[in-house]
Amino acid sequence: MNFRIDSNHRKNGLIELDRPPITETAVLVRLALPADSAQEVEESLAEMRRLAWTAGANVVETFVQRRTKPCPATLIGLGKASHVAEVCRETDADLAIFDSDLTPAQGAKLQDILGVKVVDRTQLILDIFAQRARTNEGKHQVELAQLQYTLPRLRGRGIEMMQQTGGIGTRGPGEQKLEVDRRVIRRRIDRLRVELDNIRRSRRIQRKRRGESAAATVALVGYTNAGKSSLLNALTGADAFVENKLFATLDPCSRRCTLPSGREIVITDTVGFIRKLPHDLVAAFRATLEEINEANVILLVADAAHPAVDEHINVVNDVLSEILDEPKPTLKILNKTDIAEPGSVLRLCNGRDRSIAVSARTGAGLEPLLNLLERELAPNWSRVRLRIPQSAAGVVAQIYEGGRVLNRRYEDQEIVLDAEIGPDLQGKMAAYIAPGK
Template sequence: MRRHFSDSRLAQGPERALLVGVCLAEQEPEQSESSMEELRQLARTAGAEVGAVVLQRRPRPHAATFIGKGKIEQIAQELHLTESDIVIFDNDLTPTWQRNLEQALGCKVVDRTELILDIFAQHAKTRDGKLQVELAQLRYRLPRLTGRGTLMSRLGGGIGTRGPGETQLEIDRRRITERIGKLKRILQKVRSHRSSQRKRRSRSAIPTLAIVGYTNAGKSTLLNLLAGAGVPVENQLFATLDTTTRRAEGADGEPVLLTDTVGFIRNLPEDLLVAFRATLEEVTEADALVHVVDASSPACVEQVQAVLEVLRQLGAGEKPTLTVLNKADLLGAEERNRLRTLKRDYAPAVELSALLGLGRAELLEALAALVSGSQVRFTLRLPYERGPVLALLHEQGRILERRYEEGGILLQVEAPRSVFEKVSKALREQEPAARVEAERFV
């Protein structure tokens, strides 16, 4: 059963979406239900109304259409009954599955990755953010050009068509590939510019903490609480796409730099990780991390694991981390038992209501401890010809003692752990026998 909608139907108001989730053999039913609830939030954030939800268990995907013929017929009936315009899958679809489903159903079919990219396209406000989103969308859509252009043109705009625009995406692959190459070159300049900004900040020897966490966990609210940043806060997914860095003070009065970052989500699209490399380097280059968790969410454990997985993908999984269990004011008795388990499993951890400021004093003390734990006191023997390394230590650390000897300088240095690791790597690459010894973390 195929359905077609006129442009006038689409122009009447927001798209009405039929949500489809497929629970494969390796997935637990509870996880699928939780993921479908998150898909509801994503669809609403993208501007769609949810007409119906269909969930199916399958041992494996259908080779041609991901779901079977019977389920396609059921979805077609639901489309008619709910007057839905678009089908959104909670799974990632191959280009073949997506194309075959659109032909069978006669409407747009969007997978989870395309939905998230669409939300990013709506929320990107700065030039850098828009460039990064465009790169991610072009990388995603390039293998999906064949066979979708006519259908997309007939069905009008909406989810999956924002960003660079469908007309642009129907041009030949060569020109799209050239555009991707140009975006990469532009974003490389963005990365270089941001790297220079980080170097200027590092000369002050003030530790930098990156605020990370699941989307809508309260990261921007936390930055506002600690630094009076005035960052807009909205109760929606992916409200923050651009980084903001502000100065704050711990309980000991020592300054720190806090950087708010883009939120993570389960199965964060790989194209976004690649495209947002310039933004996510704020995480990989930070001295330590502040991991904000929505402790009121029934899926908070799964959300924590999703964030930790993204951090591992970025190479930041081993950084010193403070877990902030946010929205503690919303917890009932049962949730408080879960909170105690979270504090034990993800220590060091503090509970907080960033919105109300409850727990702020404990948070400041924990931040001071985190910062001190991210500083390393170490000794090294530096050959005289390694002037650039000495300049780096001057810029980003404190040289406590130096002694000039034959063949080099013996230094005792206090610096962020990231600087210690950078110097160690640089020296060992040039001189495998070189030794940089950490005396203690201070």
């Protein structure tokens, strides 16, 4: 089955978008096993084309081969590989992208047969991440994941020339032409680990400070391009980076948000998930994982207008169950209702009071969402009277930040607050809570 990319671009609406500079021409190859339904294969290929497009490659041909099991040496059959090689020559392709992960041996063999650079799904995602990383931590973790990926794929022994021409699968650590040997790579990996540990230590201290302020935290989690950053912006007036490409956000970003009652919370935007997320990357994106694990509530954001929304929600739930230390209260947010089929939104929300339909673009549903959050975060709150020495002004600030102050007055050297506060703050403020109130 071969087909041209153009009709699919149009179908996905990509034709209207700003294209990134296309620097490379690619063919896309997929092995379909008996368990893979035609629809799954089609959706996965559509996603691969978007990934390629995001990375700056134009897919000119797609090949799907159905087999009962993968060929150990070349994944697809040899005959098919020769056909792909021929088309690569005809179309002057720079690379072949495989919609599955290749073993180092398969990658090397295919490269010899096809005569072009061979890139698998993990490499493609790593390449996009390398282009997108902005913070030191983000850059370091992508480089670490790339080197870990590269190490077993170096060909030969001793001093190696990392195969690179500055394109897909070679950005990041491969930006300069490097003569490398495995020992050099291993040393760099160790170094990156140490640096990442240092960055993480200081992030922990920052988070601890934030934790002391006792504001509840909410994490926006979801499939890439679901609209998490748009939602953060709509809810908090932030100006987080939004783009109609995959993996626009790599680094968590936290902003304050005021609930209708006046209570302040912190909302954190996180890196998007994708099906078959490379395992090294899940581990590498520790900042995101930590944020999600620290959150009091998770908002699982889904693009209700996407044809594969059900699968996206399943993928996110699977990744969440893998990375969460313990289950968390989760609200499902069906976004982009301004362009979604009303029937599909109804179906997705149906009968679930923990789902809510919104549009980050028009603002529809955001107020009910904040009310729902308020209820979700409030159940263990109770009303207390606090007697705080005037010298402890910081304590008063913490109550304002993390609780709801109902009344404030001064008595002698004390500030007396009537407030509603959650269990965390009740624990921390036990010394100031007046008995019986």
